[in-house]
Amino acid sequence: MFRFAASLLATATVLSGCAQEKQLYISDAWVRLAAVEGRPAAGYFTIHGGPADATLVSVSTDVATRTELHESRMTHSGGMAMDSLRQVPVPALKQVRFAPGGKHAMLFNLNPVVKPGGTLTFTFTFADATRIQQNARVIAAGDPAPTKN
Template sequence: MRAVFGVILASAALAATTLAGCQQAELGAENAWVRLPAVQGRPGAAYFTVKGGTQATSLVAVSSPAAIRAEIHEMKHDGKMMTMAPVKDVAIAAGERVEFKPGGKHVMLYDLSPEVRAGGTVPLRLAFADGKTIEVKAEVRAAGDAHDSH
């Protein structure tokens, strides 16, 4: 009886480990937040981390019902100048993490709804080249919020 119980426990542990491995390999997004513009009428910005799944893909679009339009952008050093430009897509390698953060990749949110306020949340919908979509809730922060730097 003990041997059977031991086999059942070992099988359950193996199944839990296998499921945990599957969850880690699933395409996802986390730590989403939106910075409101310092000047009303200007665009806001969205930041998050994308976790690659078992297959490589590309992030091709981001949208939100809180904004009329959203564009994926990237900041780069061009000599001594920082430049910002829209990008068509962002490669997400299998199992890798790609961070969208201030001073790097980010999403510009144009014509944000006046109902969007610091302390609330807004949904972000991430669309990938393989047809998958992910929706995350992004915490809304005021411009200049002390949490802006991470």
């Protein structure tokens, strides 16, 4: 009986070592429409790093003519400024959050069929050519940020 139990324990230990590693993924994606027609919408989401470091190089959607990665920051004079980001490092097993007042995706010339309560699909492209598609909820300019998708 002892040998059988030891054998089961050894097998369980080996199998737990084969458990699937955490993968790179995106969660909590949403878009706030612009308050003024013709201005860009803003996209937010959380990137969950996988087993190795990654680098986000672009976010796109079929319903905008152009999407850019930006980061808002406070200036020395106390105002806000926005910087364009060419890429965003995603450390292994860490989260990178795109949220109001920080990193975000700007969606230019958004198709007018996109309305509050709907969804759109983002394609996230990483430096190693990994591509991840993720749906994003769409909210109106004055609506509060969603707490979860």
